[in-house]
Amino acid sequence: MKVDTSINGRAMTLECENGEFLAGALRRYGFLSVKEGCDTGSCGLCTIWLNGKPALSCCLLTARVEGQEITTIEGMQEEAEEFAHFMVAEGAEQCGFCSPGFAMTVLAMKRELTNPTDDEVKNYMAGNLCRCSGYVGQTRALMKYLEVHG
Amino acid sequence: MRYIGKKIPKVDGIELVKGTPAYTSDFDTNNNSLIIKILRSPHPSAKIIDIDTTEAEAMGGVECVLTHKNVTDIKFTLAGQSYPEPSPYDRSLLSDTMRYVGDEVAVVAAVDEQTALKAIKTINVKYEILEPVLDLETAVDNSNLVHTQEPHVNFDIGCDHKRNIASTFYKENGDVEAELKKCDLIIERSYKTQAQAHAMMETYRATASIDVNGRLNIMSSTQIPFHVRRHLSRILGIPKSKIKIIKPRLGGGFGGKQTASVEMFPAMVTWLTKKPSKIVYTRQETFSCTTSRHAMKFTVRLGSDKQGNIKVVDISALSDTGAYGEHAATVFFVTGHKTLPLYGRANASRYHGYAVYTNKMPAGALRGYGATQGTFALESAMNELASEIGMDPAELRLKNIIRVGDSHPDLDGNILQSSALDRCIETGKEMIGWDEKYPAVFLSDSKVRGYGMAVTMQGSGIAGIDTATAVLKMNDDGFFTLIHSASDMGQGxxxxxxxxxxxxxxxxxxxxxxxxxxxxxxxxxxxxxxxSGVYVTGNAVIEAAKEMKKQILETASRLLNVEEKELEYDGGNVSGADKSISLDELAQKLCSFEGKDQLIAKGTFGGDTSPPPFIAGFAEVEVDIGTGKCEVTDFVAVADCGTVINENLARIQLEGGIAMGIGLGLYEDVVYSKTGRMVTDSFMTYKIPSRMDIANIRTAFESSDEPTGPFGAKSIGEVVNNTPPPAIAHAVYNATGLWITDLPITPEKVLMGLISK
Structure with missing residues (x-):
């Protein structure tokens, strides 16, 4: 089937099998920042934006994005780099496999919440798992980023 | 120092966060690759009586169907260890004997995933179902055998398949029984540690193709590329020179990718079909068809005098290696080897027992490699001893820990040359507020905060076995290429x-x-x-860099016509006798007829010793007396990893390891059903710490100067895992009066303990 959509601001037609999830389709089309880690919608690695809001592309049927706007970190490189500097200053990216999905959630939160409390941040980010960092370094990076850019 | 000890961002960190392609699947974009899927045993113990793949083979799009009938039955181990591996060769690519739920029955490669999955469903298998061995404690001398044939071993590891024993170990230092008789106080306690999943974010994956030179190209997310090549050479029966291995960045490993769980499938498919192929394990396969931490059972005896001077440490253990013996002997050995020296001042110590086969998923390497399990047992017993004597457990440690200059037979190289463990304990006490808060603070009738501690050690590389080489090449405008093959899986x-x-x-x-x-x-x-990364490969890099400097001076001397001893190198220029040449000029000259040379330096290192890093860990655990729920509200970890090479990387290793240890302490648990099927095979059923579960992790470093280490450094990667389980158990005791001796410390265990108290 063919799905007309917009990815990172450009109109695109995705050709896909019925039942294919968006994460797989995006990777096929070269958006390789999109990682998959769990098959159960549990880990947040595949986080992209659907019409500006974070969404798990591994549980989103490609057919469902007809006419919708998709954003991946490939379309957010400047802002992602800004945030990345805070991550690497803490070493919090470690293996990096969860980082693009994590960053997409952070950048969405920055738009959605004004002066969030620690708990609000934790809640917003709860769906992004990381096995390397133990989270506290990520949180340090994130709070410092919000201080400067929030 | 310009870089050592500084907070240096990772060289590839920014691009990783930005999602730049870096991992196996990012480079494996050949849409024509065959997709491999595996039919797996639904039975923990069974024999294939008949297998019919006719329909699958006839299916359009199916290119290759492998079963035990049409592949080699050569035996091997998948353990990532230097040859000769101390692991039994008890595996074959595909066998007619199923040894755990998930064992491979058939491999199907097809043009796409759907076809491969469809084909798998058409394979008819008749099994003779056998009685499985599912319990670690009744495995030895069980009438049912996991392996009926004697596996090849490269040397004696005490493997006795007729008793379901993969490995036997016994080592006694001094006379344990005689020394125990002289002790004022002996405590004997039993402990259990559970299997733990690595749960790295990138699942296992590998891809294969044949290149223009007819060589098999393997790209894999692996911690052990050289061992993978050796294993594949044996399995395929082709020379190593026929195999090229590419190892991109890893999305986490934690020891899981120290076992070559997946590479052999695409390797065999591609070698046979000459077509590219790939395998990407699902999360379910990653949980249930690879490896986990060894579940272990311990009996610990500690003997001391009335003043708390430890005289005897005696540990016996059983380890569950599951269906295959990868890492069975070495994890078992390390459990004692990296714990007994902690209290190396004791007159006698012993560590012994078995690693046993069961019909469960194989165990393997997981960060800590046995020391994690051993630390829970030994440190819990130390805390119980402190309680019996009525001594502050921190004092008990300070009185008994091994000190610089002390020796212990299990300490590689015998003499401890660096330790700041005493300072780690003192700093940790201060950070957590030990003197004010230990043993517990009562917040309300239902909430108590208990405080607990543990200390631990690990090693830095494998003494007398590990060796690494690094190469430095000067390029044509004076920049350098560092060529090494330590696998970067996030540690940096x-x-x-x-x-x-x-x-x-x-x-x-x-x-x-x-x-x-x-x-x-x-x-x-x-x-x-x-x-081993910083210690072994780091030392090799030092040698290579020194050699490069030597070559630079030699070359400058030749080009400037100045004697070498008159020259000085300052990083940018080589100068002396009023002459000077920049690295850039020097490098360019070497590319000209006048200079005609290239500077290539190598350095090699292999350690006679494996200097231990140390950590003192302190837990604050809030226990809900009404529900038994335990929450780690604060964890303080103070590490001695020698000189901290990069504070960013060391700190994040420490924090991440503590979180993984908290998971092991409180809820992570690989659980099997009564019929031997793993039930914790997704993130829905196997809980790793989420952001909501980690409150405070606070860390500090107390440096020591390890004379054999690069710039005085020791390791940090594994030791970080070990203190949380015993420190949490200790805190729970101080909050409730209950010693939880089997991990994880679930609310059920605490509540049931409180009720029966």
């Missing part, structure tokens, strides 16, 4: 090794680029395991 070996090279060469870090991914170009390195 590429960065730490570049720091070390840049420090010695006295150049900006961006003048040193790094190559570490292609076995055709990189020199040998055993891989990313045994906490």
């Amino acid at each position: 070996s590429d960065t730490a090794l570049v720091q070390i090279a840049a420090e010695i060469l006295d150049v900006d870090m961006d003048r040193v680029i790094v190559v570490s991914n292609d076995l055709d170009t990189v020199p040998y390195d055993p891989g990313a395991y045994a906490s």
